Structures are given as C-alpha cells and as structure tokens.
Amino acid sequence: MADTEMEYTYLGETGLEVSKLCLGCMNFGSGEPWMMNDAEASVEVIHEALDLGINFLDTANVYSRGESEEIVGRAIEGRNRDRLAVASKVRFPMGEGPNESGLSRKHIIDQVHASLDRLGLEYLDLYQIHRWDENVPIEETLSALDHLVEEGLVRYLGASTMAAWKFSKALYTADIEDYERFTCMQPEYNAVDRHEEANLLPLCADQGIGVIPWSPLAGGFLTGKYERDEDPEEGRAAGDDYTQERFREENWEALDAIRAVADGKDATPAQVSLAWLLHKDVVDSPIIGPRSTDHLEENVAAVSVSLTDEEMERIEAPITPRWPGIGKD
Numbered sequence: 001m002a003d004t005e006m007e008y009t010y011l012g013e014t015g016l017e018v019s020k021l022c023l024g025c026m027n028f029g030s031g032e033p034w035m036m037n038d039a040e041a042s043v044e045v046i047h048e049a050l051d052l053g054i055n056f057l058d059t060a061n062v063y064s065r066g067e068s069e070e071i072v073g074r075a076i077e078g079r080n081r082d083r084l085a086v087a088s089k090v091r092f093p094m095g096e097g098p099n100e101s102g103l104s105r106k107h108i109i110d111q112v113h114a115s116l117d118r119l120g121l122e123y124l125d126l127y128q129i130h131r132w133d134e135n136v137p138i139e140e141t142l143s144a145l146d147h148l149v150e151e152g153l154v155r156y157l158g159a160s161t162m163a164a165w166k167f168s169k170a171l172y173t174a175d176i177e178d179y180e181r182f183t184c185m186q187p188e189y190n191a192v193d194r195h196e197e198a199n200l201l202p203l204c205a206d207q208g209i210g211v212i213p214w215s216p217l218a219g220g221f222l223t224g225k226y227e228r229d230e231d232p233e234e235g236r237a238a239g240d241d242y243t244q245e246r247f248r249e250e251n252w253e254a255l256d257a258i259r260a261v262a263d264g265k266d267a268t269p270a271q272v273s274l275a276w277l278l279h280k281d282v283v284d285s286p287i288i289g290p291r292s293t294d295h296l297e298e299n300v301a302a303v304s305v306s307l308t309d310e311e312m313e314r315i316e317a318p319i320t321p322r323w324p325g326i327g328k329d
C-alpha cells in the first residue's frame with residue numbers, strides 16, 4: 001500500500017496544486033465518541049498522510065472548538081510550508097454569545113486570526129464559509145473575505161453545502177461587485193449520497209469551481225464494515241445517527257455493487273468507493289476522514305484503483321439523485 005504514488009491536481013481553475021485526496025481533520029479532537037480523542041495518535045495520522053504525499057488538509061474553527069486546528073498546527077510545525085495547502089472554515093458557533101457565529105465582517109475577521117493562531121500559520125491557502133448565513137447580506141460576507149485576500153491572510157476562498165441558487169448568487173455578486181470569487185465548493189458527496197448531482201455539481205462544472213467532497217465514505221458505511229439487518233456494535237454507526245441514516249435498502253444495493261466490483265479487482269469497498277469519486281470529472285479531491293494509520297493507508301491506495309464505465313454505472317444504478325436528499329434540508 002505504501003507504494004501508492006500520490007497524484008496532484010489543480011483546485012478548480014486556480015493554480016493551487018493539491019493532492020487528489022485531502023486529509024479531513026474533523027476526527028482530530030475530542031468530545032464525541034466517533035473522534036480520535038487522542039492528540040498524539042492524531043498527529044501520527046497527519047504525519048503519515050504528509051509522508052504519503054498528501055499536501056491538502058481540511059479543518060475548521062468549530063472542530064472541537066479549535067482543538068483540531070491546534071493539533072494540525074502541532075503536526076505541520078517544521079514541515080515545508082510552501083508545499084502545503086491548508087484549509088479552514090468559519091460560520092458555526094464558537095461560543096453562545098452575540099457575534100460568536102455566522103458570516104458577519106466582525107466574526108469572519110476575528111475568526112481568521114484565531115484560526116491562524118491555533119494553526120501557527122501566517123496565511124491560509126483556502127478559507128471556506130461552512131454554510132450560508134441567512135442573517136447577513138452576502139455582500140458583507142464577500143467584502144470581508146475579499147479584504148482577507150487583499151491582506152494576504154487567505155489565498156483562495158471556498159464554500160460548503162448550500163442551495164445552488166444561493167451559491168450562484170454569491171458568484172454573480174462577486175463578479176458584479178469585483179470581489180474575490182469562490183473557487184471551490186465542499187459538498188456532501190459519495191456513492192450513496194448523490195443529491196448534489198441535482199443541486200450544486202452542475203453549477204460547479206459550469207463555473208469551473210473545484211469540488212472537494214466531504215464524507216466520501218458516508219461516515220464509514222461505504223467501507224462495507226456494516227451488514228444489512230445487523231445492529232452496529234462498533235464503528236461510527238454504533239454511536240452516530242449520521243452513519244445509521246445510511247442504512248436504507250437502495251444504499252445497501254449500491255454497496256452490494258461496490259463489494260462485487262471490489263472483489264473483482266483485489267480492492268476493498270472503501271477503495272472502490274473513493275475511486276468512484278475520483279473518476280468523476282467534477283471532483284478534485286475527496287476529503288478522507290481516517291481514524292487510524294490503517295484507515296489512511298487503505299484509503300490512499302484508492303488513487304491507483306481504476307474503474308470502467310460499466311463499473312461506474314453498476315455502482316450508480318440503484319440510486320436516482322434528488323435534491324434535497326432524504327433527511328437533508
């Protein structure tokens with residue numbers, strides 16, 4: 001597995017070179033049973049990811065309220081900064097009081113400095129709005145983000161998970177007002193959660209927006225570690241509703257197809273699921289969420305798994321993408 005050669009791509013239409021897998025850093029913190037709850041082991045996973053050629057790391061201020069950013073900061077200290085693409089996010093609450101969440105000019109500017117302090121960095125490569133904020137005009141958010149780029153605190157802007165009409169409004173507002181444009185979208189997207197094929201993905205393809213899918217293994221469902229009609233006793237699904245919500249007949253049928261394809265090529269279901277995403281033209285870099293170095297090594301090897309058109313179609317046949325998806329708002 002360690003022989004897998006990491007590949008790189010450009011993020012959207014930017015000149016930023018990122019590895020074809022991004023390391024998700026949401027697990028690197030504490031407070032929830034599905035997290036690693038072990039800073040040393042988290043640093044070890046990050047170091048191995050860097051050694052395997054991953055140069056793209058995705059964290060957020062809200063992940064364990066700053067703990068994830070601190071762990072990433074520890075892990076990348078002393079590494080070659082020029083090679084790294086470090087992404088963080090802003091929007092979700094960092095406290096319970098006024099001005100401690102959202103996309104106001106005040107909160108964005110406060111939070112970028114807080115994130116940089118925790119990460120020990122002078123700039124972020126990618127700064128993402130974690131969701132839309134209904135309470136703040138998009139012009140205010142865009143002008144604050146534009147200011148961060150002008151100041152050199154942030155290199156590129158991204159967004160995550162929203163109605164396509166809102167993202168479209170953000171893009172044309174930036175064009176009209178001459179603000180820095182979002183270059184990248186982070187949607188939920190995997191072989192069983194395909195609702196964004198009916199929402200954001202056609203817009204991203206048309207507008208040259210890079211796509212970096214979150215939960216590429218549907219919270220572990222697509223690893224094949226769970227079985228129909230069996231209550232999960234361990235793994236994220238044992239304690240987390242998100243993964244359990246994947247337990248639906250059409251998803252099991254997609255997983256059956258993934259397992260069959262995997263058996264035919266000496267690969268695992270997780271690798272075939274990640275390869276399915278990597279074969280989508282609109283996708284730049286799925287954000288993997290390993291909880292151990294074993295997960296990481298298995299997932300990284302997906303970069304060298306090839307799928308035929310027939311195998312892609314077989315995996316897709318059980319599900320018709322609709323937006324919003326089941327259980328989404």
Ligand SMILES: NC(=O)c1ccc[n+]([C@@H]2O[C@H](COP(=O)([O-])OP(=O)(O)OC[C@H]3O[C@@H](n4cnc5c(N)ncnc54)[C@H](OP(=O)(O)O)[C@@H]3O)[C@@H](O)[C@H]2O)c1
Nearest residue numbers: 024025026160214215216217218219220235236287289295
């Ligand atoms: N923008 C957003 O709103 C948003 C939302 C969610 C996530 N994200 C980003 O996306 C990243 C990835 O999300 P995710 O953690 O949900 O990804 P995921 O890959 O769908 O699920 C990760 C979980 O699957 C299991 N797993 C992963 N690889 C495995 C393997 N090879 N074998 C067995 N089990 C394996 C682990 O859980 P267990 O070992 O506990 O079963 C792991 O915690 C996050 O770190 C974050 O950066 C963004």
